[in-house]
Amino acid sequence: SQTIHQWPATLVQPVGSPLSLECTVEGTSNPNLYWYRQAAGRGLQLLFYSVGIGQISSEVPQNLSASRPQDRQFILSSKKLLLSDSGFYLCAWNPGQGAKQYFGPGTRLTVT
Amino acid sequence: EDQVTQSPEALRLQEGESSSLNCSYTVSGLRGLFWYRQDPGKGPEFLFTLYSAGEEKEKERLKATLTKKESFLHITAPKPEDSATYLCAVKSNTGKLIFGQGTTLQVKP
Numbered sequence: 001s002q003t004i005h006q007w008p009a010t011l012v013q014p015v016g017s018p019l020s021l022e023c024t025v026e027g028t029s030n031p032n033l034y035w036y037r038q039a040a041g042r043g044l045q046l047l048f049y050s051v052g053i054g055q056i057s058s059e060v061p062q063n064l065s066a067s068r069p070q071d072r073q074f075i076l077s078s079k080k081l082l083l084s085d086s087g088f089y090l091c092a093w094n095p096g097q098g099a100k101q102y103f104g105p106g107t108r109l110t111v112t
Numbered sequence: 113e114d115q116v117t118q119s120p121e122a123l124r125l126q127e128g129e130s131s132s133l134n135c136s137y138t139v140s141g142l143r144g145l146f147w148y149r150q151d152p153g154k155g156p157e158f159l160f161t162l163y164s165a166g167e168e169k170e171k172e173r174l175k176a177t178l179t180k181k182e183s184f185l186h187i188t189a190p191k192p193e194d195s196a197t198y199l200c201a202v203k204s205n206t207g208k209l210i211f212g213q214g215t216t217l218q219v220k221p
Contacts, residue, residue: 043116043199043211044156059208090155099144099203103155 002027006091006104014112019064019078021107023091026072031093033074034101035066038088050074051096086111114139114204118212125190125219133185133215135200145183146209147176148199156199159185190219 003026036044046059048066067075091104117136148156160169162178175186201211
């Protein structure tokens, strides 16, 4: 069976510091991968998605970036965090031909 | 512009009191409507996919229905463990999921 992992689970970072969040998927090959952000009381906002290694599409202009160095690894990064980057970050995947997305446990990021 | 609106934002029910959650959508070429359940501090958990008007899906106390403009999530005789935020999302012909804001359900014993 497939599983999706995210770490860290929680993170508190000062404004201006760098960020690296990691997501890995097990039990499948060539998944589509997604990064979402969920602000308090708001819906999920798609940030990035990837259909293959090195292939990244950005949905929202911002100071975040994403990379996919391996087939089942997706990384969300920032060089300098802003207060507005605080939120709940979710990674998701689905099979190349499927529609249903499966979500990871999430990372709670607080920028102070 | 593709859009999803959920109502109400919050719903309080007594245990056993049935009700419905609404998801209204406008989308260019619906390729699926999805319901997820999200517990506090956790990732969304998939519940149902609906593809065409008139389709219905059931799971325990939950039943999802779909029309050309909206979907309903009916909760029959809810229990406290049904308390969660319920998210609706649509997939358009762009291939991306558009999420609503969610309905937070609280079921009191």
